[in-house]
Amino acid sequence: MSVTRISVSGERRYDVVVGSGALAELPALVGADVRAVMLIYPASLGELAGSARRALQGAGYLVHAEQIPDGEAAKEIGVAAHLWSRLAANRITRSDAIVGIGGGAATDLAGFTAATWLRGIRVVLVPTSLLAVVDAAIGGKTAVNITEGKNLVGVFHPPAAVIADLDVLGTLPAAEYVSGLAEVIKAGFIADPAILELIEADPAGAARPGGRYERELIERAVRMKAAVVSADLREAGPREMLNYGHTLGHAIERVQRYRIRHGEAVSVGMVYAAAVARLAGRLDPAVAASHEAILAAVGLPVRYRDGAWPQLREAMAVDKKSRAARLRLVVLDGLARPGILDDPPEELLERAFAEVTG
Helix, strand or coil: CCEEEEECCCCCCCEEEEEHHHHHHHHHHHHCCCCCCEEEEEEHHHHHHHHHHHHHHCCCCCEEEECCCCCCCCHHHHHHHHHHHHHCCCCCCCCEEEEECCHHHHHHHHHHHHHHHHHHHEEEECCHHHHHHHHHCCCCCEEEEEECCCEEEECCCCEEEEEEHHHCCCCCHHHHHHHHHHHHHHHHHCCCCCHHHHHHCHHHHHHHCCCCCHHHHHHHHHHHHHHHHHHHCCCHHHHHHHCHHHHHHHCCCCCCCCCCCHHHHHHHHHHHHHHHHHHHCCCCHHHHHHHHHHHHHCCCCCEEEECCHHHHHHCCCCCCECCCCEEEEEECCCCCEEEEEEECCCCHHHHHHHHHHE
């Protein structure tokens, strides 16, 4: 087993362990002083959760397994409340831990539950989707959704460790893997253009598990996020740039009631953000055009349906980056040069959306 350890510092240091067979490190990373573990996992990952449970039990931990719904249905306050009740029933204390296995929704929920139980207990995250590996599980953001928007109720709570076992990614459906690739490509545009070069060199390989550059792409994306969140855990400064493509992306998700994959929505959102920046005179047309070319090459959507702007604009108003009634968009001034466009004109926003319809 060969693993890479990528350190995330800040308020509390932890490692992201990347590699084939990395799941074997789970018992050691839970912690020597922990007595009991609540294992949280979605219904579709029962077999993997069973293996994790046996490994933890073999290491001497008392394990309580709790199944949650698949996908965004897990990120409901009612699901969190059920888990709080189970934590109480199983007498999980401040010296115990939660292990969260699953995609981004599951790791968000596990982190949120750990952050809010007894004002914060230890949590180890085992992301099983590419999206969760390179984004959702890293950085300590935890949240649940409400009717008014995604991730509006949450708390910052860094995990004790993140285990990114590349073998697990090999079981992902093709569309799920490609969806996660949007966050890898985002890392390329905002910070590490070498990611874009690797994808352009082999887009078909990048779009499937086990491609020749998979590990390098993942490690580059993880290192980028680790560096950003180490410097800014609570999104008071540069961490805001990680939301590139997410203002429209989250609006699309909300309008579609989360029946679209996150990466697909963010892909359209990045093409939109590039169009906004170009129309505002901040981004070179060639760099703006490269968004569509790279995203489309791996099979991600770059267009959205016409006629949806009024609904989407309303949803965009409920955005974590907004200040008072002013919309703030993450844009690019060039490759790896992210910035903020504050209170852009409505006419410019609508013109940019017209360019991504069809």
